[in-house]
Amino acid sequence: MDARVTGEKVVRNFDQYVDERLDEGVFRVHLDTFRDPELFDLEMEYIWEKTWIFLGHDAQIAEPNDFITTQIGRQPVILQRGDDGEVRAFLNHCTHRGPRLCKTQRGNAVRHTCPYHGWMFDSQGNCMMIADEEAGGYSQAFKAMSHDLHRVARLECYRGFYWASLTDEVPSLRDYLGDVTIFIDAWIDQSPNELEWVKGDANFTYDGNWKMVFENCLDLYHAKSLHASFGNAVMNRFKNMGEDERKSINLDDFVNATAEVSYYNFDHGHGALWIQNQSQQEDRPSYAMFKEMEERVGAKRAELMLSGKVAAIFPSILFVESATFQMRMIRPISVDKTEVYAFCLAPKGEPAEARALRIRQYEDFFSASGLATPDDTAVYRSAQEGDQARVLEWNQGYHRGIEQMQQGPDEKATEMGFNPTLSIHGSIAIQSEAMYVGPYREWLKKMKAGQDSALAKL
Ligand code: FES
Ligand SMILES: [Fe+2]
Numbered sequence: 001m002d003a004r005v006t007g008e009k010v011v012r013n014f015d016q017y018v019d020e021r022l023d024e025g026v027f028r029v030h031l032d033t034f035r036d037p038e039l040f041d042l043e044m045e046y047i048w049e050k051t052w053i054f055l056g057h058d059a060q061i062a063e064p065n066d067f068i069t070t071q072i073g074r075q076p077v078i079l080q081r082g083d084d085g086e087v088r089a090f091l092n093h094c095t096h097r098g099p100r101l102c103k104t105q106r107g108n109a110v111r112h113t114c115p116y117h118g119w120m121f122d123s124q125g126n127c128m129m130i131a132d133e134e135a136g137g138y139s140q141a142f143k144a145m146s147h148d149l150h151r152v153a154r155l156e157c158y159r160g161f162y163w164a165s166l167t168d169e170v171p172s173l174r175d176y177l178g179d180v181t182i183f184i185d186a187w188i189d190q191s192p193n194e195l196e197w198v199k200g201d202a203n204f205t206y207d208g209n210w211k212m213v214f215e216n217c218l219d220l221y222h223a224k225s226l227h228a229s230f231g232n233a234v235m236n237r238f239k240n241m242g243e244d245e246r247k248s249i250n251l252d253d254f255v256n257a258t259a260e261v262s263y264y265n266f267d268h269g270h271g272a273l274w275i276q277n278q279s280q281q282e283d284r285p286s287y288a289m290f291k292e293m294e295e296r297v298g299a300k301r302a303e304l305m306l307s308g309k310v311a312a313i314f315p316s317i318l319f320v321e322s323a324t325f326q327m328r329m330i331r332p333i334s335v336d337k338t339e340v341y342a343f344c345l346a347p348k349g350e351p352a353e354a355r356a357l358r359i360r361q362y363e364d365f366f367s368a369s370g371l372a373t374p375d376d377t378a379v380y381r382s383a384q385e386g387d388q389a390r391v392l393e394w395n396q397g398y399h400r401g402i403e404q405m406q407q408g409p410d411e412k413a414t415e416m417g418f419n420p421t422l423s424i425h426g427s428i429a430i431q432s433e434a435m436y437v438g439p440y441r442e443w444l445k446k447m448k449a450g451q452d453s454a455l456a457k458l
Helices: 037-046 140-144 173-188 210-216 228-241 252-256 285-297 299-306 352-365 373-386 411-416 434-456
Strands: 003-006 009-012 018-021 026-029 053-057 066-072 075-081 087-091 106-108 111-113 120-122 127-129 154-158 161-165 195-206 260-265 271-276 309-313 317-321 325-334 337-347 405-407 422-427
Touching (some): 009 037, 053 075, 087 161, 173 299, 173 309, 173 317, 195 373, 210 337, 299 411, 337 352
Antiparallel strands (some): 053 161, 066 106, 075 087, 120 127, 195 337, 271 309
């Protein structure tokens, strides 16, 4: 790829990585975006460390002093509810010489004591104590410094969901999310009391690029082939158990094409899909509360709430409701290694039987040891290996459904009152792969803007 050196920076022509010629029916993404370690570092710098990244949900830090740890790009972060009830986000980095202060994924801590020399910080991030300070012969300049944990530049909450940014140069969280909130709301509003965290989570790593899991959650095309073992297991259960026991969501809708689907792109790289007229809605855990939902929010919104749907919020968080509901936080580690933190949120106050069904369906399909997730992680690894075919520059995987693409909202979106930038609507047999246009437009925009601002600082 074209590159030239300016000062100390290699300047890249990022336009060469995304080949968007929709009027000619072409959309392609260069394979180097999946396999070039330098490009990965630039993605961390220009995308992940310069936009809103999802950190966690209010329910995960419900009590004073509760914390969770995560990352913004490569940078370790603590999200903590202080002893005063306020939620803050700090870098997980001892001000003295740098060790991470919280090693566990979650916990409750009135204070954080650094294991190295014993400096102590409270749950609001203030430095409470510098060990043996009096005898330390510290200068006035040192004493004038703040020793508190470094707060991230921006932390905002959308209805219990916290996002943070390392830079101030981002739009408000509400503007960044835009109309994709119609999907987020469709999960939150399933109960008048909003959502709670279903305790327990499953984290897994895979040997592939972070964009693979982002793409995969919008990919209905792979369900029939890659998850055939899940489909077969479910069908065998039906045979052995009879109609009344149909409690797993099967893959009929992906095979028989009885359902319809709308795919959407939104500003800032977000994508969504919505499966309509789906069978087996009565086997979804949310069905137990459907009547109440319908009365409270109206038939149209209740239909969206019960449907299979996905919202992929660029670049860090995936809300996926297929066999059941799962949230996946993406944590890129290197160009060919990614960690996924997966967990389940559920409507507060759902009947015990529905909650049990939710957990069983979750284990069945999504859990790291479930019948579907290992299929996906194995194929990401295989694709990462296949993409080492460096004489090749492009895959062909973004063309399916491109002819059905329309600018702006489809009929369903108009009916619901939201305004996507692109829509694709049709039989579920489309299983479109063309809705990656939006995420890669944002990828390109952020990479160019990041480089421009880095060069301006030289
Ligand atoms: S590095 Fe944390 S107290 Fe010294
Ligand atoms: Fe999958």
